[in-house]
Amino acid sequence: MKTVLFFVIASVCLLLMRNHDFVESVSAKTAINDSAPSSIGPAGISGPALASPSGSPFERLAGNKVDKPALILERKERMKKGGYFTPEEYFSMSLTQLTARAKSGDMYARLQLAQQYYFESNSLAFEEGFDFDMNSAELGKKYFSDAAVAGHVLITSVLIQLYDAEGDALHAYAWQLFADRVGANYRTQQDPRQLSAADQEKARQLAAQLFNRAMQPLALTPAAGGIK
Known part of the structure; x- marks a missing residue:
């Protein structure tokens, strides 16, 4: 026993x-x-975020414990590296507030949403106003592209680097062609020879679409979304 x-x-x-x-x-x-550490590149692109920018809903649950002041400081640093910024009050706005402002054509709200959806989606958790209908990384690029075609030409350089880091040479080259057309500077030079003749033509068509959007008199109103 x-x-x-x-x-x-x-x-x-x-x-x-x-x-x-x-x-x-x-x-x-x-x-x-x-x-x-979140290694931040020359255009404010965080390495770990690029590896998995969107995350699953289960990963976003970890955001309940996020240090928001630290997150805001990292966002400010990325923006500074990228050469753009927003007024201080936009850093403390909720997703609901930012989305409403972005729909009205608010450039600063678009930049905040672009940053948060692309780089910080895992930390947003189930914050009110979170968009579950679209992949977070794609939504972040949409807001970046909306800001770029609305006149914030510095964002073209950010988009070129984002697509380049993702291995999407077609869209990176399309944004480079758009940047050339509007006289914007960029850090990453794309070599069109890495694309097939068909993809080069697609890139030219996408760049033309972006340019046409940028030339619309109401470019600051809600755009129909970024390319891709």
Whole structure:
């Protein structure tokens, strides 16, 4: 009887120890992920965000514990690196407020939404106003492109680098052609020779569409969305 009781107790202890080790392992991995630096490139592009800019709804649950002041500081740094900014009050606006302003053509709201959806979607959690109907990275690029065609030509350089970092040479080249047409500067030079003749033609067509949008007299009103 004592032997049976011993094995029962030992088994329970072993299970508790394994569970403890599992919790410690998960905690350690979480700590490593939380402390990992966000290498910011010359246009304010964060490496880890580019690797997984959108995230799943389950990943976004982790955003409940996000340090919002630190997140805002990182966003400011990305914007500074990219050469653009918004007034201070826009950094504390909710997604609902920003979306409403963006629909009215507010350039600053578009830039904030672009930054948050592309780089910070995992931290937005289930914040009121979060758009679940579209991939977050694509939505972020949509807001960036809306700002670019509405007259914020510095954003063309950001878009070229985003698409280039994603390996999308066609759209990167299309934005370069658009930048050339509107006289915008950019840091990343695209080589059209890496594209087929058919893709080069597609890029030219996309650039023409962007330019036509930019030339509309009501370019600051809600745009029909970015390319792709």
